[in-house]
Amino acid sequence: MLSRQVIRAFSSSHKVGFIGMGNMGFPMAQNLASKGFEVKGFDLSEKTLAKAEEMGIKPVQSVKEAVTEVDYIVTSLPRTSDVEQILHSSDGIFENAAENTCIVDTSTISPIAAKEFSQSAQKIKMQYCDSPMSGGVVGARNGTLTFMVGASSNEDFEKAKIVLEGMGKKIFHCGGPGTGETAKIANNLILGIQMIASAEGMVLGEKLGIDPKVLMEILAVSTASNWCITANNPRPGNIEGSPASKNYDGGFQVGLMRKDLALSLECASAVGAQ
The missing domain is CATH 3.40.50.720 (NAD(P)-binding Rossmann-like Domain)
Incomplete structure (x- = not known):
């Protein structure tokens, strides 16, 4: 080799x-x-x-x-x-x-x-x-x-x-064959949940009066840390170059995430996962 x-x-x-x-x-x-x-x-x-x-x-x-x-x-x-x-x-x-x-x-x-x-x-x-x-x-x-x-x-x-x-x-x-897609679908099922939770948490914290950058820094080193917080933060201005900081332009489209989540449901049904 x-x-x-x-x-x-x-x-x-x-x-x-x-x-x-x-x-x-x-x-x-x-x-x-x-x-x-x-x-x-x-x-x-x-x-x-x-x-x-x-x-x-x-x-x-x-x-x-x-x-x-x-x-x-x-x-x-x-x-x-x-x-x-x-x-x-x-x-x-x-x-x-x-x-x-x-x-x-x-x-x-x-x-x-x-x-x-x-x-x-x-x-x-x-x-x-x-x-x-x-x-x-x-x-x-x-x-x-x-x-x-x-x-x-x-x-x-x-x-x-x-x-x-x-x-x-x-x-x-x-x-x-197919195991790469299996790993990706499992990843995106988890990612979709994290994206929703991260966005809701950031909005809640900001509305309650904490500086969004301070909140991001705390979450990044706490039990809620995940990629959506540390690399793709949903709050504009928190991470330079992220979709949120570019008016949400050029990121992963919601329609594609819906497609991926639908794939996860189809796969779960096919193997009898509840």
């Missing part, structure tokens, strides 16, 4: 097709380009494509262009149905990417669907690793994301890790 040092030395020769350059995907693609990966990027937004070129990412006008003649395909899409379309459409990945292409899907989708996508990829000699991330927009910009990876083999995981290390700090092999 190649050492991590050797793997990193090879990173500049890898070609990546990046699909979905939104609030999370764009800085992820930018980090890959800045670390020597040759990145082609596709997004439905022409404005995003124009910005991509300025950041060293080659913009392309179709999924087909993005997935041909690359070693890796990274997807960052909102929903299971979006990933399914990108994989199975006539101009999509399965029809146009070469054998042995590694698909690194960072979307948060159904674990059941992720297993099916992995099986379909194996049949045509590709690798599909469900690799959802955590860390928010700030983590995406800073290259400090955590990735949770479901892979068919340790070899597939090690291959995916080459590109994931260009975008994140901690990469976990959770197990077989």
Whole structure:
């Protein structure tokens, strides 16, 4: 097995097709380009494509262009149905990417669907690793994301890790296909609860007269400490660069959290969890 040092030395020769350059995907693609990966990027937004070129990412006008003649395909899409379309459409990945292409899907989708996508990829000699991330927009910009990876083999995981290390700090092999999504859904179920509680607590404290920054500092070192308090505080001005301090612009959308919580309910129902 190649050492991590050797793997990193090879990173500049890898070609990546990046699909979905939104609030999370764009800085992820930018980090890959800045670390020597040759990145082609596709997004439905022409404005995003124009910005991509300025950041060293080659913009392309179709999924087909993005997935041909690359070693890796990274997807960052909102929903299971979006990933399914990108994989199975006539101009999509399965029809146009070469054998042995590694698909690194960072979307948060159904674990059941992720297993099916992995099986379909194996049949045509590709690798599909469900690799959802955590860390928010700030983590995406800073290259400090955590990735949770479901892979068919340790070899597939090690291959995916080459590109994931260009975008994140901690990469976990959770197990077989679908386990990365399982970890992410469990994380976001807990996160959703923490976000609500953190926002309610901050509002209550401020209305009762405590300085919100003082309250944040107290909560950060007390039993209520969590990521929503220390890194993504909901009070504007408490943390520089957070969505709250930018008029709540460019953060994780409420609609996507609703989607993730719905996925957690679907999974709970499927396994009989009460």
